[in-house]
Amino acid sequence: xxxxxxxxxxxxxxxxxxxxxxxxxxxxxxxxxxxxxxxxxxxxxxxxxxxxxxxxxxxxxxxxxxxxxxxxxxxxxxxxxxxxxxxxxxxxxxxxxxxxxxxxxxxxxxxxxxxxxxxxxxxxxxxxxxxxxxxxxxxxxxxxxxxxxxxxxxxxxxxxxxxxxxxxxxxxxxxxxxxxxxxxxxxxxxxxxxxxxxxxxxxxxxxxxxxxxxxxxxxxxxxxxxxxxxxxxxxxxxxxxxxxxxxxxxxxxxxxxxxxxxxxxxxxxxxxxxxxxxxxxxxxxxxxxxxxxxxxxxxxxxxxxxxxxxxxxxxxxxxxxxxxxxxxxxxxxxxxxxxxxxxxxxxxxxxxxxxxxxxxxxxxxxxxxxxxxxxxxxxxxxxxxxxxxxxxxxxxxxxxxxxxxxxxxxxxxxxxxxxxxxxxxx
Amino acid sequence: xxxxxxxxxxxxxxxxxxxxxxxxxxxxxxxxxxxxxxxxxxxxxxxxxxxxxxxxxxxxxxxxxxxxxxxxxxxxxxxxxxxxxxxxxxxxxxxxxxxxxxxxxxxxxxxxxxxxxxxxxxxxxxxxxxxxxxxxxxxxxxxxxxxxxxxxxxxxxxxxxxxxxxx
Numbered sequence: 185x186x187x188x189x190x191x192x193x194x195x196x197x198x199x200x201x202x203x204x205x206x207x208x209x210x211x212x213x214x215x216x217x218x219x220x221x222x223x224x225x226x227x228x229x230x231x232x233x234x235x236x237x238x239x240x241x242x243x244x245x246x247x248x249x250x251x252x253x254x255x256x257x258x259x260x261x262x263x264x265x266x267x268x269x270x271x272x273x274x275x276x277x278x279x280x281x282x283x284x285x286x287x288x289x290x291x292x293x294x295x296x297x298x299x300x301x302x303x304x305x306x307x308x309x310x311x312x313x314x315x316x317x318x319x320x321x322x323x324x325x326x327x328x329x330x331x332x333x334x335x336x337x338x339x340x341x342x343x344x345x346x347x348x349x350x351x352x353x354x355x356x357x358x359x360x361x362x363x364x365x366x367x368x369x370x371x372x373x374x375x376x377x378x379x380x381x382x383x384x385x386x387x388x389x390x391x392x393x394x395x396x397x398x399x400x401x402x403x404x405x406x407x408x409x410x411x412x413x414x415x416x417x418x419x420x421x422x423x424x425x426x427x428x429x430x431x432x433x434x435x436x437x438x439x440x441x442x443x444x445x446x447x448x449x450x451x452x453x454x455x456x457x458x459x460x461x462x463x464x465x466x467x468x469x470x471x472x473x474x475x476x477x478x479x480x481x482x483x484x485x486x487x488x489x490x491x492x493x494x495x496x497x498x499x500x501x502x503x504x505x506x507x508x509x510x511x512x513x514x515x516x517x518x519x520x521x522x523x524x525x526x527x528x529x530x531x532x533x534x535x536x537x538x539x540x541x542x543x544x545x546x547x548x549x550x551x552x553x554x555x556x557x558x559x560x561x562x563x564x565x566x567x568x569x570x571x572x573x574x575x576x577x578x579x580x581x582x583x584x585x586x587x588x589x590x591x592x593x594x595x596x597x598x599x600x601x602x603x604x605x606x607x608x609x610x
Numbered sequence: 611x612x613x614x615x616x617x618x619x620x621x622x623x624x625x626x627x628x629x630x631x632x633x634x635x636x637x638x639x640x641x642x643x644x645x646x647x648x649x650x651x652x653x654x655x656x657x658x659x660x661x662x663x664x665x666x667x668x669x670x671x672x673x674x675x676x677x678x679x680x681x682x683x684x685x686x687x688x689x690x691x692x693x694x695x696x697x698x699x700x701x702x703x704x705x706x707x708x709x710x711x712x713x714x715x716x717x718x719x720x721x722x723x724x725x726x727x728x729x730x731x732x733x734x735x736x737x738x739x740x741x742x743x744x745x746x747x748x749x750x751x752x753x754x755x756x757x758x759x760x761x762x763x764x765x766x767x768x769x770x771x772x773x774x775x776x777x
Contacts, residue, residue: 243665247633606776
């Protein structure tokens with residue numbers, strides 16, 4: 185009875201906006217105390233995950249992403265992409281999709297993309313006569329597109345929590361990520377043709393000029409992906425190189441940011457996110473340990489097995505469940521809290537952990553856009569000063585496309601696993 | 611209240627400065643390490659351990675700042691639709707809860723620290739393990755303090771408005 189009351193109290197506190205790490209930490213400490221175990225084991229787990237060598241990649245990549253977002257790299261990237269894609273129908277929309285996807289890989293789908301790139305692209309889209317609703321939907325969708333590309337923060341976090349190789353998960357995300365971009369670009373081109381929006385003519389001189397201006401940023405994806413899969417360095421080392429490289433390029437070469445005036449603020453902004461994630465992960469690892477000791481995942485599996493027998497049916501239920509989770513929770517807490525519970529069940533249904541990771545993240549990506557509470561809807565609504573309802577209406581066609589992609593990703597495991605096997609990643 | 615607020619700002623500045631220091635050290639040290647390993651085939655034996663602990667120190671500094679800037683992750687599905695007044699009242703409860711929980715977490719971390727103190731391990735460069743762990747209880751207590759200041763401010767705000775209305 186008492187437990188039920190405490191449970192209801194905590195759920196209410198969570199719904200009324202109490203910080204999630206406090207909720208999780210309180211549950212963990214109370215669970216241990218009820219078993220007669222000292223609550224300091226929660227701290228033991230925090231220290232264990234906190235000093236995990238892989239965790240270092242998170243602050244370094246996040247910092248690099250925030251530096252890029254605050255510099256003029258978004259403008260250079262958009263100009264470069266326009267030189268390439270501006271001449272096809274709906275070209276500017278394709279530019280938005282591609283640049284946002286590349287950018288989100290670095291900023292980790294924390295809403296930074298919509299603010300940094302969307303703020304830049306949205307006025308251009310309107311000026312080039314793209315309809316308002318189409319453009320709003322496009323930018324809102326693009327804000328979390330690309331979180332399947334390395335080195336995105338959700339990928340690293342998933343690998344960390346699920347205890348699988350980052351290198352594997354990075355490779356697994358590439359083809360599904362491209363699939364999402366291609367399907368959305370197809371829609372954008374189709375709409376561009378139908379709406380007869382003006383095109384920019386293609387010139388080689390334009391390509392060369394924009395490439396020269398962005399010459400320092402172009403090598404970044406190659407540096408990371410090539411570096412990791414060429415066997416030159418680990419994901420953590422790639423993070424170290426990226427952070428240092430980006431800092432030098434934006435501060436000393438482009439001089440977009442001042443080392444003393446801007447960098448401390450950018451450091452703070454990036455570490456606010458990392459600190460908030462560390463708090464949740466620290467509290468949740470203790471709780472996860474308790475749940476695993478109590479064999480909760482196994483009990484959940486026995487329960488689901490009485491209702492669901494086939495892996496296919498399990499995946500359908502999982503997709504629906506995850507979209508609801510994605511609507512309610514931000515992507516980071518969803519990964520930290522839900523993955524340890526779902527993973528053993530999915531493994532029991534013979535679903536490959538790497539494949540599950542990609543399904544998981546694609547679902548959460550859609551959750552960002554799902555009305556009524558998807559995060560991107562609100563960021564767009566605030567950033568572009570449009571009612572949430574308008575943003576929702578603009579986003580619906582894109583959600584439909586993403587759901588089609590999700591179904592493909594879920595039921596064709598090779599979309600995720602082929603590259604992992606082809607590259608022979610361990 | 612002025613005293614609390616001054617102290618709050620004071621801690622904020624220290625946390626900010628430490629955060630910049632730790633993250634800068636992390637960026638430089640980790641790059642140096644990759645450079646040494648790949649080009650000179652060597653490395654600093656202590657660096658990896660230090661870098662891993664810098665993540666915790668910078669993370670707690672970031673988390674303390676996130677408290678002041680109200681950037682902790684929470685479920686905002688419901689709060690988005692609440693009226694400002696109900697939101698304020700809700701914040702009294704959530705703030706109180708967060709403050710108390712962080713004190714308990716800090717206390718748990720303190721217990722852990724004392725255990726380490728008696729076992730007396732050395733990390734690297736003559737740094738004792740307990741010294742490297744010091745940030746965990748201190749961090750939680752700082753977060754608790756920031757939550758407390760917010761709570762007091764909120765409480766005064768809510769009470770203040772009611773008195774204004776009665777007058």
